[in-house]
Amino acid sequence: MSQLQITDLHVDFGGLRAVDRLSFAVEKGEVLCLLGPNGAGKSTTLDLICGKTQPTGGSIRFEGTEISQMFEFQRARLGIGRKFxxxxxxxxxxxxxxxxxxxxxxxxxxxxxxxxxxxxxxxxxxxxxxxxxxxxxxxxxxxxxxxxxxxxxxxxxxxxxxRLILMDEPTAGMTIQETARTAEIFRSLSESHTLIVVEHDMSFVRTVADRIIVMNRGALLAEGSIAEIEANEDVKTAYLGH
Structure with missing residues (x-):
């Protein structure tokens, strides 16, 4: 069983659907990077997982427990940490x-x-x-x-x-040396923790990611290894501007 299982997750802010029918699983010890253009719903997805934002619908299961309606502090006690x-x-x-x-x-x-x-x-x-x-x-x-x-x-x-740590652009504002050290920390953490990381630094992503999910307009656009993502034409169109 996956440590985190997200199924048909969605949230509406007024007339805007910020996350749209999102489904994916995360395995224990995995480093998953969320990529996508600004406004793709990446940070909102982290908010939904940690409980900062409540979903309009869908399921979030952490280690077999349905948590989508829990408060933020209850999820923290279960082992979900969020770094803003x-x-x-x-x-x-x-x-x-x-x-x-x-x-x-x-x-x-x-x-x-x-x-x-x-x-x-x-x-x-x-x-x-x-x-x-x-x-x-x-x-x-x-x-x-x-x-x-x-x-x-x-x-x-x-x-x-x-046990599950959510990080939003952890290397923003870091020096090259600090970014390299952060990559080392992430790799060592993955031995005992699961990481979901929103990041824009592609060299950092190449170093730490086991798997990548690309989001666009709130939905999952593509997922796979760094090589698969870089070769994906839909990703090039949406994320790289080709």
């Missing part, structure tokens, strides 16, 4: 304290910070190592580079036991 284009971290806290908040099982920043102990620091250390921030543990998050901030947010999602 603008990083969302606590800029006044250190990198390690951000991860302490993310690993806390009780609500509230104050509880997480007052209980921040050597044992918690031991728990966050492997997370920092996983995203290459072990040397930045005591740096205030607001002083991180753009790429480092993105990596911290990814580590926070891992800390929250997100």
């Amino acid at each position: 284009q603008v990083p969302s971290v606590y800029k006044e806290l250190t990198v390690a304290e951000n991860l302490s908040v993310a690993t806390s099982r009780k609500p509230g920043i104050w509880h997480a910070l007052t209980r921040f102990s050597h044992s918690q620091r031991g728990r966050v250390k492997p997370l920092l190592e996983r995203v290459g921030l072990e040397a930045r543990a005591d740096i205030i998050a607001g002083n991180l580079s753009h790429g480092e901030t993105q990596w911290l947010e990814i580590a926070m999602l891992i800390a929250q036991d997100s």
Whole structure:
């Protein structure tokens, strides 16, 4: 059984159908990239999966559970994490304290910070190592580079036991070196996590994608490997402007 199964998913905003009868499956450990021109419905699809937007109709099943009518926090508790284009971290806290908040099982920043102990620091250390921030543990998050901030947010999602991670243009604004490091992180994450990524950087997509889905006007236009997508005439017409 696929980890995520989307069937006949659609959503209407007034008279506009932003996602139109979308169906696809995602396997555990897969890195799936969503491509398409602006307005194709890519980010809205992520919103529908994480619960930020409720569908007009259709089915979303995660690990066998129908989630299409669940609230966003309920889906997060099931193991679905969402990273938006603008990083969302606590800029006044250190990198390690951000991860302490993310690993806390009780609500509230104050509880997480007052209980921040050597044992918690031991728990966050492997997370920092996983995203290459072990040397930045005591740096205030607001002083991180753009790429480092993105990596911290990814580590926070891992800390929250997100088995399916949704990412919207994660490399936007990154340097070439940061983008290359992000590709390494993604490949290592796929050993234990499933990733759905909206991305425009085709060199990055070539590096990380196991499979690509191209959307156009809210619908699935094509899916396959990078070679199959680049050879697809419909994709060239819709996405590349040929």
